[in-house]
Amino acid sequence: MVRLVTHASHRPGFYPQPNEWTCGPFALKHAMVTLGRAADAGAIAQTARTHWWGGTNEIRLARAARSMDCDLVLERSSDAEDARKRLVKHLRDQVPVLLCVDQWSHWITVVGVEGRRFLVIDSEKDPVLTIHTWPQLRARWCYHDTDYDTDEPPVLYDLHAIVPRYKNTVKADFSLERIKFLRRPENKSLALFWNEYLEDLLEICRPPSGRMASPLSMGEFLRRHQDMIVSRVAFWHGDIDRDAIVKLLRNFRFVSDTYGLVIPAASTRRAAADMAILVTMWVVAVRGIDAMYGMSLGAVGGRKGLRRALRLQAERLNKVVRRA
Numbered sequence: 001m002v003r004l005v006t007h008a009s010h011r012p013g014f015y016p017q018p019n020e021w022t023c024g025p026f027a028l029k030h031a032m033v034t035l036g037r038a039a040d041a042g043a044i045a046q047t048a049r050t051h052w053w054g055g056t057n058e059i060r061l062a063r064a065a066r067s068m069d070c071d072l073v074l075e076r077s078s079d080a081e082d083a084r085k086r087l088v089k090h091l092r093d094q095v096p097v098l099l100c101v102d103q104w105s106h107w108i109t110v111v112g113v114e115g116r117r118f119l120v121i122d123s124e125k126d127p128v129l130t131i132h133t134w135p136q137l138r139a140r141w142c143y144h145d146t147d148y149d150t151d152e153p154p155v156l157y158d159l160h161a162i163v164p165r166y167k168n169t170v171k172a173d174f175s176l177e178r179i180k181f182l183r184r185p186e187n188k189s190l191a192l193f194w195n196e197y198l199e200d201l202l203e204i205c206r207p208p209s210g211r212m213a214s215p216l217s218m219g220e221f222l223r224r225h226q227d228m229i230v231s232r233v234a235f236w237h238g239d240i241d242r243d244a245i246v247k248l249l250r251n252f253r254f255v256s257d258t259y260g261l262v263i264p265a266a267s268t269r270r271a272a273a274d275m276a277i278l279v280t281m282w283v284v285a286v287r288g289i290d291a292m293y294g295m296s297l298g299a300v301g302g303r304k305g306l307r308r309a310l311r312l313q314a315e316r317l318n319k320v321v322r323r324a
Contacts (some may be wrong), residue, residue: 013194014182017123024048024056026123027107028064031162033098034111036170036259038195039068049222056107057158072098073161077280080138083157087320088113090161091233094171098160110137114176127191129179145209169207172258181254187316190251195253204274205261214265218256222249225272233279240283248282249275 014034017026025044032039048064049055062072077083090097090115098106112119116134132140144153182191190197201218208215216224230245252275262269 012192013196013198014121014128015123016126016128019052021052021055023123024061025050026062027098027109027121028162029108030111030121031098032068032070033198034094034096034109034174035070035162035164035168036172036198038199054271057106060099060292061107061160065300068098069165071163071165074163074323075159075165076159077159078155080142080155080157082125082131083141083159083195084134084138087118087159090159091118094173098162099137100143100158103255108140112174112176112179113170117176119174119176119179127183127188129174129182129191131176145310146168155185158247168262169209170202170259174258178258180255189264190254197251198259200278201252201256201259201261204267204271205256205263208260208262212264213261214269215262216263216265218253221268221271222253225268225275229272229276231285233276234305237280237283237287237289239277240287244286245279248279248292 014030017023021064022041022045025041025048028044028048029039029041047169048056048060049065050060050297058072059072065072075086078084087110091110097110099110100106101108108123109121110118111121117135118132118137120130120132120137121128122130141157143156143158145156146153148154181187205218206212206215211228226246226249229249232244233241233245234242293310
């Protein structure tokens with residue numbers, strides 16, 4: 001992810017929807033994150049043509065899903081147990097599922113199941129990462145179709161699986177313990193900037209492959225290199241708490257483990273350099289930095305300002321040389 005050159009705004013991870021009508025784009029965004037793709041809810045809303053009055057129906061969400069090379073596959077059931085089995089099958093295959101709940105008034109994303117508990121991302125809640133028992137989810141999921149029969153409306157359970165059209169090797173494993181971990185107040189920042197962690201890790205790590213020789217998990221990689229990264233960054237900056245750096249690296253490990261990402265053995269040196277650079281950039285963003293070698297990037301207005309400052313400095317040096 002380019003930062004200094006473009007100043008592009010980062011796409012946040014898990015956070016509540018800002019209004020009542022964007023639950024659909026948020027639900028699809030969360031589904032894409034579980035498939036290893038950092039999507040922007042605003043861009044999805046534009047593609048789906050979300051409207052403040054009507055929100056986003058399944059047809060509009062299907063259009064947005066296709067724009068990201070995925071299909072929105074509808075499965076309908078009138079039996080609760082049959083619907084549960086269909087849902088569990090998709091989740092076991094690590095396929096995220098969108099459900100329109102609360103009498104078809106709100107979209108949520110189901111990303112996992114453990115026993116009779118379902119792992120749900122609900123952008124209407126805060127925190128958005130939630131846990132539902134089967135009775136809780138069933139009560140929200142069932143729809144009474146009064147348009148078909150007012151007196152005895154049939155009960156419907158519609159699920160919409162997000163199925164990639166491409167071979168997807170990066171999939172999140174949101175276990176019950178991981179959801180609980182992300183719900184803790186001290187980990188709110190990790191949840192909020194989840195996409196940013198993921199995008200950076202995908203530049204450093206790879207999904208496991210049988211053709212990859214002796215890959216390292218992020219845990220093993222940090223066991224070997226964390227002390228070096230922490231000590232050198234802390235030494236050169238001089239005004240950062242080592243524990244803060246350790247927590248940042250722990251966040252990287254947590255996200256990496258969630259997606260099962262590894263580092264090829266042949267790329268460990270580059271990965272160590274990348275992680276050291278990322279940590280250094282984070283430290284500078286958090287604590288700032290004094291001018292170095294006569295230059296201060298923030299004071300001169302970014303890349304163009306830096307070029308101008310370098311030119312002015314060269315002109316001053318030339319004047320000094322001429323006077324001498």
